Amino acid sequence: MDNPVVIRAQLKEFGCNLRRARVARKITQEALSEKADLNIRTLQKIEAGKTNVLITTAIRLRQGLGCPWQELFPR
Secondary structure, three states: OOOHHHHHHHHHHHHHHHHHHHHHOOOOHHHHHHHOOOOHHHHHHHHOOOOOOOHHHHHHHHHHHOOOHHHHOOO
16 A cells, blocks of 8 residues: 555645646636536645545546546656
8 A cells, every 4th residue: 555645745746737737728716616516625625635536526527627537647
């Protein structure tokens, strides 16, 4: 199992990738949270890397952005 420090770093990286993809598409946090059926505060926590992300949430975010998985998980 991964070290908790490594997991936190991966969550932070995912959040940064998510924010980068959202900004590149000129989508606001409010618009993405509506598209993904998420509370805006939850989206803010995900982008900040401060919360765990369920795979179902990641799927909804990817669909809301209309981006490939590689953009959110580049490695």
